[in-house]
Amino acid sequence: MTGADNIRNSIIDKLLTISNKDYLLALYKLVSTSNINEETIQLSEAQILMLNMSEEDIKNNRIVSQEELDKMDLEWLKSL
Incomplete structure (x- = not known):
């Protein structure tokens, strides 16, 4: 796995432990407004x-x- 894959998996693991809806909503907005969809792989x-x-x-x-x-x-x- 690449470094990016390790970081992504670590973030996912941590997200699965969060139950605070407001915190998750804030994270969702942050990720949704980023320009990651414009990146071509x-x-x-x-x-x-x-x-x-x-x-x-x-x-x-x-x-x-x-x-x-x-x-x-x-x-x-x-x-x-």
Whole structure:
């Protein structure tokens, strides 16, 4: 994870512990008025390739439901 990802995750963890509605509303307004939506994120060639592969999987119905994935994970964990 990058430094930005670590900071973001830390903020999210702290937000989950806040129950004061006014405080959360103030934070929401602060984040909503920032210009983060104007930032364009540049994807690497590998990320673009992975997204294109995902689209092809979806088009060709090569998908697994969350329930199926959970079962597969449990089976894998049992085999360890």
